[in-house]
Amino acid sequence: MKNFFKNTGPGPLVAAAFIGPGTVTICTMAGVNFGFTLLWAMTLSILATLVLQEMAARLGIISQKGLSEIIRTEINNPVLKSFTVILILSAIVIGNAAYEAGNISGGVLGLETFTGTTKIELLGFSINFLSVLIGLIAFILLYFGNYKVIESALITLVILMSLAFLTTAILTKPNISNIFKGMFIPTFPENGLLVVIGLIGTTVVPYNLFLHASLVKEKWKRKSDLSFARKDTYIAVVLGGLVSVCIIISAASIQNMDVLNASDLAKGLEPLFGNFAKYFLAIGLFAAGITSAITAPLAAAYVACGCLGFKSDLKSKKFRGIWMFILLLGVLLSSLNIKPIDIIKFAQVANGILLPVIVIVLIWIMNKSSVLGVYRNNIKQNILGIFILCITILLSISALNKVFGLNIF
Template sequence: MGRAATVRRLLNILLWSVIAAAFIGPGTVTTCAQAGSDFGFALAWALLFSTVACIVLQEAAGRITVLTGHELGTAIRQRYGGPAGINQVATLLAAGVVLGCAAYQAGNLLGAVAGVRLVVDASPTLLTVVCGAGAAALLATGSTRWIANILGGLVAVMGVAFLVTAVRLAPDAGALLTGLLIPRIPSGSTVLVLGLVGTTVVPYNLFLGSALARGSRLGEMRWGLVLAVGGGGLISLGVLVVGTALGGGLAYERLGAVLGARLGSGAEWSLAVGLFAAGFSSAITAPLAAAIAVRTLVGGAEGPQWSERSSRFRAVWLGVLLFGVGFGVAGVQPIPVIILAQAFNGLLLPLVAVFLWLTMNDRRLLGDHGVNTFGQNLLMGVIVAACLALGLRGLVAAARNALALLGG
């Protein structure tokens, strides 16, 4: 392999690290640590499945852009365009993505505030407003790339701290391997399983990933995607392993104490700074992704009416941002909200995945050589079916809980 090819591969890994960084946020730390704390290694299989699903679905979304020059939202809008410009499918997906981003946003801001409060005794309401105002200022000026790079580096430090701690805990290799390879859903774990899927295969990341693939070569895109997302999945597993040391029940202070006991007091600061960085960077990414998804799915990517400085584009990201600020000001507990936000997006994922799968078999769009092969269709089919099954199980569990409350 020549030097130029090596450099291109490294750049692709860095490029796709954006996707990995996007799902290593407060949602991943909270959901994975809670899963480890409550169920040990029993839900590790959900992380393995989610990581593979993320790679497969992101590759498909990126392949659309590489082969056609159109982003995922634009391709879906063109494929399902109806009479008089009415596109119910694209509108439904846009609404779902916006709702999903709004749910994530609540967890993002609550996670950022929780990180600050690990080291500073300040009003959560004040911190929420300050974080929300900071995110709004960066989104309004378009100065998001440089701050996202800095915060991403801080998140990476936190991720390494979790991995090193997980290794030093010396988990039972047999139990961990069993948890990874034998799927089971213990009683009371349905929401957490959905959360593990939703926090790894982030629906809005499919639209971001499609945009990132512009200008890439197919082989290099796949190489970078596998290594970056695979690394993110490994960090998530590390968080789950550390969570098993909590012995039941999750509190950020206890999580920091486990890191500190193994790595020194600096590790507790790493958790605090990492939680804030992950939450604040995601508090920028989620509203921006919602606006991009709506622009490509409903508004069309071209034209000044949907430029990044247009009132329509800003209205979308501002609405998502205000939703998250509202949750923070309301004084709700961060951990339950963060886990429920991941679970909600786990329910949303099958909707996006089904239409992505159908689009990947459109020969008019992708040509004979771009559509899914039999193997790719089989793999995507298994992923979509599993996501649908988990989603239906989650809905049934929610319905039972609601009926129990009504009956009681």
């Protein structure tokens, strides 16, 4: 057991990153509106994430470089390089700044189940004290902690989150055979396509590829460690997917109620299963919010430093300056309850374009002997990668459709 935890590392951080308040919300809507019928979308999402994150982990360990660093050095065409770097910075850095407020607000929703509303009036503004508290916790971990401290804190929170949502799902006493049917038999209920794309889109996350490639080289330095990295990735991604499945199962038990977010889900569970379900869900939502609030600024810092040629060091001033900006902006927008709609729309467009571009670039890099040698992709890995590329193109069209109202679907 001691050896298991010793070789547990970046995987749970990746799971922590994709299980955020947005994931909780889309999974809640999937469960309430479609029951167990869209669980297969999570099965597909988990498989796609496993394939892509294994590539990112393998790239980081073998090259001992982050994905953004390799993109900057391997793309020789100056126009293509500039386009790719600008797109990455726009989607990851600006996008994470916009989404950070949602991450912090999700953690606040969980805490408010226990504390009630904690707004204070200051200089004519109504400030939510809990947003500042969550921001402070994230700041302390990122500023004073080294990689091992951050890793341990996030692993603890992921375990807490997993147990909370798993317990909530068990309390609803679901039909096991219907769960397995939903997980492995694809169905397309009316008006369900966008929810399917949303479930996949909140799991197959572009910034996780950058985060994972950067973090594995902090944990492992030898090529022989690749087997540890793979086990770590597979276990963590499956565990993260299980959390999403549990949220869908919990939400599916709610009948005849308008449920739009996790807060509504907590209210809906209370009369059916008592206060315990509500509190377990609140703990899970808090953990989901705070883990994403920590990983989003961290990922943005790794990406920006890699793209701009800065040193990717947790203690460097430039690295700290980037994540501090992301975190501070998130705290301000969350505590003042400001929603930067235009920035979020821009981030959605950038992320929608970025995902298929990065999958193409990742597959290309994973086939370069000059970067990976004998560890480059085999035929099976390339076939899976191309299949996932088709999925990411569908996600991209969906994101653009959502922002511009193209009515493609």
